[in-house]
Amino acid sequence: MSSHTDHNTPSPAHTPNTRNSPSTSNSPGSSPHASGDAAVVVAVDGSDHSLRALDWALAAARSLGAPLTVAHVRPDALQLGGARIASLGRTPELPDTLLDALAADVGARAEGIAVRYASLDGSVVDALSAAAAGARLLVVGSRGRGGFASLLLGSTSRTLASSAPCPVVVVPHEARAASLEIGAGAGRVLLGLHIEETDDVVVEFAFEAARRRGVPLEVVTAYPVPPSPALLIGAPAPALQVPPPMPDETPELVDTTTRRQEERLRPFAARHPEVEVIPTVTPADAAGRLVDDSREAGLLVVGRHRRHRVETLLVGSVAHAVLHHASCPVAVVPPAQQP
Secondary structure, eight states: OOOEEEEEOSSTTOOOOOBOOOOOOOOTTTOTTOOSSOOEEEEOOSSHHHHHHHHHHHHHHHHHTOOEEEEEEOOHHHHHHHHHHHHTTSOOOOOOHHHHHHHHHHHHHOTTOOEEEEEEOSOHHHHHHHHTTTOSEEEEESOOSSSOTTOSSOHHHHHHHHHOSSOEEEEOOTTTOSOOOOSGGGOEEEEEOOTTTSOHHHHHHHHHHHHHHTOOEEEEEEEOOOOOGGGGOOSOOTTOOOOOOOOOOHHHHHHHHHHHHHHHHHHHHHHOTTSOEEEEEEESOHHHHHHHHGGGEEEEEEEOEEOTTOOSEEOOHHHHHHHHHOSSOEEEEOOOOOO
């Protein structure tokens, strides 16, 4: 169970200790996971990575016309102190010094944006997932405090990307991204499309992002490459008969994949005629192409998949690769909730 102290303020001096639940309303035009006046929620912990995420979330909230919730999960020691005070029958009055310190800076840059500060209790993943229920986006840095500096993606960001109830944007650290622009100057939107598995809400999210930014949408789909007969041969054996070379199937595979990709995108392109679509098909490795193209992109969109009868939502190999190596922010979008 998580709780939070709400600071509805562009003013750092206003810090009431009312405890309630995060907003669960949403707004149209960004994600089917959200409607109404849903917030962009950004997780902060004081690390440089989370402060970059905060910069991106501020720009995203302004672009979307959405409120911003700055969420901080209090350290275990502070949570324990609050619990001990509460056990004495008193309401704990423990300030969240990180949010108090951020409020002045955020307030100065958040003109026209309704900003709320949420001090959360509980485990980091559970508390942030609860805060993101009904949100438009949950924005996190690639890593938080602690861990190994050499890691490209922290465990919290990875877990939230695979389990949060709304789209999660992971903002890469400075070594991988030179710009956090939101508009057309940031470059095109990339979509990793698996023709059978990518949910419609993921495709719609990408089209909406491109429309809002006024940039092209590049859609990358991989086609299977038949293995070389040499790779199918084990250790030499007297009875082994080497099959004749396989005919080159690449042109047919490219044509088939291109046609199926166009068919899948057709209804979305019809709804968004203003979005220029750049169809791309690539052999076998969609992740490599997406990572390469992310150097000139403003946002990379991939989906989470529901595998067969397994109830958990999984981040596939492509999403896993781009989360670790992409140069631009990566949006991981869950599929539509099933009734």
